[in-house]
Amino acid sequence: MTGNAMTGKKLLLLAGDYVEDYEIMVPYQALTMLGFTVDAVCPGKRAGDYVLTAIHDFEGAQTYSEKPGHRFTLTADFEQVNAADYAGLVVPGGRAPEYLRLDPQVIALVRAFSDRPVAAICHGGQLLAAARVISGRTVSAYPACRPEIELAGGVYADIAIDDAVTDGLLVSAPAWPAHPRWLAQFITLLGVTVKLPG
Template structure:
């Protein structure tokens, strides 16, 4: 089994949802690649920091630049053990790219994790029908229209349904990363 994982990102990906899991999964021994259509390795995407500050929705602030380390045009799903789709605003436009949809479908039968608005890509790819899926609450209508059951859980929780791991937002990192590692079959000894 491959020890490589693929992150599908784009400009204004949520900062914590890409930085933290990218580093955490690398720290436990995975070779982690990050790609986006139209950009090459060494280029970067802008990130946004979303926070929960008592408003009706999250606030958004500029994040960091996140450097890509692989080429989207050369990615082959067969080379990877799993796929991670962080949220933020990137999924709203990435889902419009037919090559993104084809790539997500190519991960059928493999572990996939999506956080927050990452579910927008899963719904567009029509890969969650019949599944129990968490996402940021604003994505609930899309999740349900795609034939999935929306899991209304705490922002610190995650849901696993078969090989799919989903979470509502970055506060769920401990839960979804642990569940994703379990789905990957990883063994971590302390």
């Protein structure tokens, strides 16, 4: 199936303030380029509003560094979202998942995608753990999220930072260096075939 065959197929992207910059910008742009309609939403905000992003980088410290990112403009209203309208869900990382997981409507929305492809990256695993949708499943996330993955019954995938893992309809990865593999595995579940070099 080609990208053109995806025209009109809708995906939902969960955003929040201080979402990781690459982890929202790159998937949004790549999936849109393939012909998907990507509705980016945030609780309490409407289409045309924006979320602030944070740039996380790996610069030799014991954890990632954080710098101000960009304004990312939302494309749909959270309150209007009906999970049944979407073919899949994208959960970027950054600091947004730590507070989004406190919203019962967000948790219900994540649970509603149990029968469709879900792509979560980095701290997005915090949201999956809070929604209790990973018990018995192999899940990657930023290494600092490992305890939460395991406490929620998931099997933490200790993989390279540029790798991704698929377990059923769930694709997960540790951080933005994994975008090529993470997005390739996700769109494969959505019916788009890609071949990565190597």
